[in-house]
Amino acid sequence: MAANGLEIIPSARRMIRSQRDLGYEFAAAVADLIDNSIEAKASTVRVNVDWLGVATTVTIADNGEGMSPEQLREALRFGSERDYDDADLGKFGLGLKTASLSQCLRLTVATRRNPNRADIAAYCWDVEHVEAKNRWEILPVKTTDLPPLALSHLKETTGTVVIWERLDRILGYKYPDGEHARKHLFAVTREMEEHVSMVFHRFLAGEVRGKRLAIYVNENKLVPWDPFARSEKETKALDSNAFPVEGIKGRSAVIVEPFVLPPESKFSSKEAHTRAAGPRKWNMQQGFYIYRADRMIQSGGWCGLRVVDEHRKLSRIAVSFNPKLDEEFEINVPKMRVALPSEIRADIEAWTKPAVKMAEEIYRTKSPSSPPVPPPPAPPPGPGGGTPKPPDDRDFKIPGGGGTSQKSKKRTATAQELDLVADLLIQVADASEVVAVENAIARARMKLEGQF
Numbered sequence: 001m002a003a004n005g006l007e008i009i010p011s012a013r014r015m016i017r018s019q020r021d022l023g024y025e026f027a028a029a030v031a032d033l034i035d036n037s038i039e040a041k042a043s044t045v046r047v048n049v050d051w052l053g054v055a056t057t058v059t060i061a062d063n064g065e066g067m068s069p070e071q072l073r074e075a076l077r078f079g080s081e082r083d084y085d086d087a088d089l090g091k092f093g094l095g096l097k098t099a100s101l102s103q104c105l106r107l108t109v110a111t112r113r114n115p116n117r118a119d120i121a122a123y124c125w126d127v128e129h130v131e132a133k134n135r136w137e138i139l140p141v142k143t144t145d146l147p148p149l150a151l152s153h154l155k156e157t158t159g160t161v162v163i164w165e166r167l168d169r170i171l172g173y174k175y176p177d178g179e180h181a182r183k184h185l186f187a188v189t190r191e192m193e194e195h196v197s198m199v200f201h202r203f204l205a206g207e208v209r210g211k212r213l214a215i216y217v218n219e220n221k222l223v224p225w226d227p228f229a230r231s232e233k234e235t236k237a238l239d240s241n242a243f244p245v246e247g248i249k250g251r252s253a254v255i256v257e258p259f260v261l262p263p264e265s266k267f268s269s270k271e272a273h274t275r276a277a278g279p280r281k282w283n284m285q286q287g288f289y290i291y292r293a294d295r296m297i298q299s300g301g302w303c304g305l306r307v308v309d310e311h312r313k314l315s316r317i318a319v320s321f322n323p324k325l326d327e328e329f330e331i332n333v334p335k336m337r338v339a340l341p342s343e344i345r346a347d348i349e350a351w352t353k354p355a356v357k358m359a360e361e362i363y364r365t366k367s368p369s370s371p372p373v374p375p376p377p378a379p380p381p382g383p384g385g386g387t388p389k390p391p392d393d394r395d396f397k398i399p400g401g402g403g404t405s406q407k408s409k410k411r412t413a414t415a416q417e418l419d420l421v422a423d424l425l426i427q428v429a430d431a432s433e434v435v436a437v438e439n440a441i442a443r444a445r446m447k448l449e450g451q452f
C-alpha cells in the first residue's frame with residue numbers, strides 16, 4: 001500500500017521571482033496576451049503604452065467573451081486548469097501570469113462577461129505583496145480603482161483588460177523617469193508593433209476562418225506583415241506538401257509551403273522591398289516561418305538544416321503545424337522557439353531545396369547584369385557630411401565577383417574563410433546552440449561588409 005503523501009507547497013516568495021525569468025521579451029510578452037484574446041473570440045485588441053515615468057502603464061484590452069469572477073480567479077492561478085481544443089493557442093496555463101510578470105511587478109486583470117450588464121470583476125497579482133506575505137495571494141481591485149481607460153472600455157463591451165504597472169524590467173529601477181527610460185520604452189514599443197504585425201499576420205489579414213482580428217497600438221491600426229510578400233507579382237510560390245507525423249497525441253500533417261521572393265529590382269516599389277525585409281532585415285529573415293495554429297512561433301533561421309547565407313536570402317518557407325504536435329515541435333512556455341521533428345527533418349530539407357536553389361540562382365544572375373557598384377563618394381568636409389547608406393541597401397560581395405580593390409579582395413578572402421568556419425561550427429554545434437551560432441555567423445558576415 002502506498003504511504004500517504006505529504007504536500008509541500010512551493011515557497012511563494014522564491015517561486016514568484018523565478019516565474020519572472022522564463023525568457024520573454026516585451027514584444028513576446030504582449031503577443032502571449034493577444035493569444036488569450038484570440039482564444040476568447042475577440043475581434044479587436046487595443047494595446048496602449050502610456051509613458052508616465054515610474055507610473056507608466058501598459059494596457060491590453062480586448063472585446064472577447066470575458067470571464068466570470070470564478071473564471072478570473074482560476075485564470076490567475078499559476079498553472080490554471082482548463083481543457084484545450086486542437087486549434088487552441090494556450091497550452092500551459094501560465095502565459096497570462098508569466099508573460100506579464102516578466103515585464104512588471106503588478107498585474108491587474110479586469111473582465112466583464114455579461115453582455116447585458118457592466119458587471120466588472122478585477123484582481124491583481126502584486127509581486128511585492130506575495131514576497132512580503134510569502135503566500136500565493138491575489139488582491140481584489142475595486143472598480144473605482146481601475147484606470148479610466150479600463151473602465152470606459154468595459155462599460156462599452158464584454159472583454160478583458162490586462163494592466164501592467166511598475167514596469168521595472170522595461171524602465172529599469174535607477175532613473176525610471178529619465179530620458180533613457182522614455183527612449184527605451186519608445187524603442188521596445190516600436191519593436192513590439194513589428195513583432196505583433198508579424199506573428200499574427202494571418203489573423204490580421206483575415207486568413208484564419210472565423211478569427212479575423214484588428215490590433216491597435218496606441219490607436220494605430222497594425223498592418224499585417226506577410227513574410228512571403230504574396231501580393232508581389234514576382235513572388236514565386238513553389239509546390240507545397242503535407243508531411244504526416246505520428247505524434248504522441250495522434251497523427252497530424254505538417255504543411256510546408258516554399259516561397260522565393262523577388263530581388264529588389266523586381267519589387268513593385270522600393271517601399272514594398274524595404275517593408276518585405278522584415279524586422280531583422282533580409283539576411284536574418286531567410287528560412288523557416290513556423291506557425292502553430294496559424295500563430296507564428298519562429299520567423300526565419302534554418303533550424304540547423306542550413307546556414308544563414310546572403311545568397312539564400314530570398315527563400316522563405318512557411319511550416320504550419322497543429323498543437324497536437326506540440327511535443328514533437330518541443331514548444332516552450334514563451335512559445336518563441338520550436339524544433340523541427342526529427343522524423344521529417346530530412347523530408348523538409350529535400351522539399352525546400354528547389355526554393356533555396358532558385359533563390360541562389362536569382363541572387364547570382366542578378367549580380368553580373370547589375371551595374372558595377374561605384375565607390376562610395378568621399379564625405380564632404382565639415383561636420384555632418386556624408387549620409388550613410390541604409391544597411392539593407394547594401395549587398396555582400398560574392399566570392400570571385402564584384403569589386404577589384406585590395407580591400408574588397410581581402411574581404412572576399414575573409415568571407416570564404418568565414419564560410420569554412422561557419423560550416424565547421426554548424427557541424428559541431430548542439431541542437432540547442434545552432435540558432436545562436438547561425439545568428440553569430442550572420443552578424444560576422446554583416447560586419448565583414450561593414451553593415452554592422
Ligand SMILES: Nc1ncnc2c1ncn2[C@@H]1O[C@H](COP(=O)(O)OP(=O)(O)OP(=O)(O)O)[C@@H](O)[C@H]1O
Pocket residue numbers: 032035036037040062064065066067074075076080082089090091092093094095096097159160
Ligand atoms: N483575455 C482573456 N479573455 C478571456 N479569458 C482569458 C483571457 N486571458 C486569459 N484567460 C483565461 O485564463 C486562462 C489562463 O491564461 P494563461 O495565458 O495563463 O494560460 P493558457 O492561455 O491557458 O496557456 P498558456 O500558458 O499556453 O498561455 C486561459 O486559459 C483563459 O481561460
Ligand SMILES: [Mg+2]
Pocket residue numbers: 032035036089090091094095096
Ligand atoms: Mg495564454
